[in-house]
Amino acid sequence: MSGSATTSNVSPEIVAQHGLTPDEFARAVRILGRTPNLTELGIFSAMWSEHCSYKSSRKWLRRLPTTGPRVICGPGENAGVVDIGDGQAAIFKIESHNHPSFIEPYQGAATGVGGILRDVFTMGARPIANLNALRFGSPDHPKTRRLVAGVVAGIGGYGNCVGVPTVGGECNFHPSYNGNILVNAMTVGIADARRIFYSAAAGPGNPVIYVGAKTGRDGIHGATMASAEFSEDADAKRPTVQVGDPFTEKLLIEACLELMAGDAIVAIQDMGAAGLTSSSVEMAGKGGLGIELDLDQVPVREERMTPYEIMLSESQERMLMILKPGSEDAARRIFEKWELDFAVIGRVTETGRLVLRMHGEVAADMPVGPLVTEAPLYDRPWAETPTRAELRPEDVPAVDTITALKKLVACPDLASKRWIWEQYDHLVMGHTVQRPGGDAAVVRLPGKRKALALVTDCTPRYCVADPGRGGAQAVAETWRNLTAVGATPIAITDNMNFGNPERPEIMSQFAGCIEGMREACLALDYPVVSGNVSLYNETNGKGILPTPVIGGVGLIDDAAISVTLAFKRPGDAILLVGETRGHLGSSLYLREIAGREDGAPPPVDLAAERRNGDAVRAEILAGRVSACHDVSDGGLLVALAEMAMAGGIGASVVAPAGAPAHAFWFGEDQGRYVLTTSDPETVTARLGAAGVPVRRLGTTAGDSLTVEGADAISTAELRRINEAWLPAYMAAP
């Protein structure tokens, strides 16, 4: 498949197979001044894929706020970097591995974890926590059970072996994901704020080093696959899925961090999507320089690999580094200690060109700058998403309160996900202060009192109903989750999962969600520091629900002050913070009880969100709050049930006179928290003084959740039905 750089025999069919439009190919020819050969075509195709170039989304992503007093590095590098005080930085990012996970769930999910870990330790951070966000199709779809089993085993298989705790995540089911599941993985690491490693090449003549695992033929054109829709023959794409080796990754983490303790590294980048192509082009492009590679020096594990295959392989657990001259031997010793390949494969040049040589021939010779800067940028047409009607409580049928509660806590989206997170080592490293199952995970920093609070969240049913509200809500909910454990939210990473952007209605979902996210980020001082876009999540022209997953990171000065959602003791006052109007549009109650998915989602009042959250956090930090939980999916009574189940302590609660019970207990109004306290007078007074609506709901008591005017249900019974669904579902044949 190789050939000298000046001869070419690429046909229009080959161009089309590489996912380039005729216009894009013409642009490539113009940049090169001739027709590209196959290797060069492959490089154009990978670099200009949606996955690498963000050609449909860039215009909109620019709208997101990315700066703030704590931001050290925003989007554009391997991961985002924020200042967390004491000379430390938190480095984090979320990334999708949707398409590979649908085709080969174990390896797809495992390599998703591996890839995001590399993005974080590439920058000099020791990974301290993993999270994920999963979306599967309808539970009764024939593929769902196998996909859940494979994805969970893959995330666990990789994360458990590398020894990074998987501390949180979310998992939902909806038929729109039947043909396109979502597997989004997030890693958070800690680094010395003065020792962050970036990817821009520097120093012409400096050696280019390849480290890690050997290159094979796996994953060739993964980035292109991730940028196309599926059809019925998705399974035939299995050979493009990479295979992960967490053991090698663990060695790579240790070797890289050992090398990073010295000063040998000029620049470093992991080989993720589009492997050696994107890493070398991006490093050279960011430095405004060129790179020459001798592909004969690349460690390979298969015979007779061509330049095309070497450049486009997505073999895992590999990194590309530029070292200071003269430091190669010391660096080599570290990698040999960890039994990893180490090869000098090229050097940085001043030419601004990517030149590849193999077997004494030039395999590619192309300008780096235009590959990056002249990547296509599309302003795709979009049309406003039609507005849905606001539902009033009387538009939604009311059923018995406890009956509805039982149905909700047992429904797939609210059922306990213990079956999943118990397969993840969430304790390794010994710093997990709040384990999975709460509002946010809390991970103490080694040797410190302070901790990070971490969460992933998104409510796709809101996003499809009203992208603006949905985008704002996703951001606000993570902010609320972090606040509920006592943390101050710092920044987010986003994973934009959408359908085919060439369809105006999908583009309007994307644009709408971005606008909502932007407003929320601005109102909450909660910038975006990293992210990932996954488009074309469609099968046979049917898109997924728009799913902009938000990964939120917050800081708490003293981990011991953080609170959990569990009721702690009988006799505590239960307070509801925030305004309740009984909003049932696009609620889980509407879907699970009435079987409808219509109505406008709840409005998001960002000023109220901030006011309520800041006031709640102040009470937590003052030590007056014994338990706290945000009110989200399923509404108030579900939140109370979750607090009762977590603590094994019941409560007696009452709705205000005259309020429609179903709307009061199950409405999904935003900006609300439930908290418990032994000092309700002070808490109520202080919240009131801050202008925050607060209402006494009742008192923790006994071992049942009792709703005045309705019935009671024991915490044991609640737990039983909440824990039963997922294990039973997975055990079924």
Add this chain to the structure above:
Amino acid sequence: MQAAIIVFPGSNREQDVFDALTRASGKPPLKVWHRDSELPKADLLVIPGGFSYGDYLRCGAMAAHSPIMRAVKERAQRGTPVLGICNGFQILTEAGLLPGVLLANKTLKFHCKNVNLRVETSQSIFTCRYEAGQVIEAPVAHHDGNYFADPKTLDRLEDQGLVAFRYCTPEGAVTEEGNANGSARNIAGIFNESKTVLGLMPHPEDATDPLVGRTDGQALFAGLVGALS
């Protein structure tokens, strides 16, 4: 007490036990890289949890044949106490320092959760700060923790008082319901004949910090510090 932790490529709980030992003894343990063939002077050798060499073969099988394990065996035979946790327990059985083998959990899944353990004897340097029959809680995090040995070996372990911990219910009942992974006779940890070597699947080192959960593992490390200082 000076402890030394053997670090294999793929070990991943060496820092957890490092922290637990430091908290208990005030003295940071040494870390010994697997390629070293000589051990430093140490009062206690620890083989930590993780996935040594990736555990792509049987868990612990590769590590058991590494150069450093020859040195560990020699020390163990001369009476130096050895603690193997999780993957460390698997390595000790593969190395022949403890009998039996760890099979895949009966669910064939990885499990990370707190379990209840009944302390079977207080007559050892590892368990001297516990009461026999005491129920403690500690996390497990493993895929292959299902202890198996032939009935004769199991009888011998029981007759000689070499069972250290058993999985149980919160009330201390050694039943199927309380068995975390299908282990024979609910065995979670065993001693060698001289009770100087302990292998166990649960992680006492991850139950030593009040902020992170229960602290029932502290007594194991405190007992060792008391006995070996």
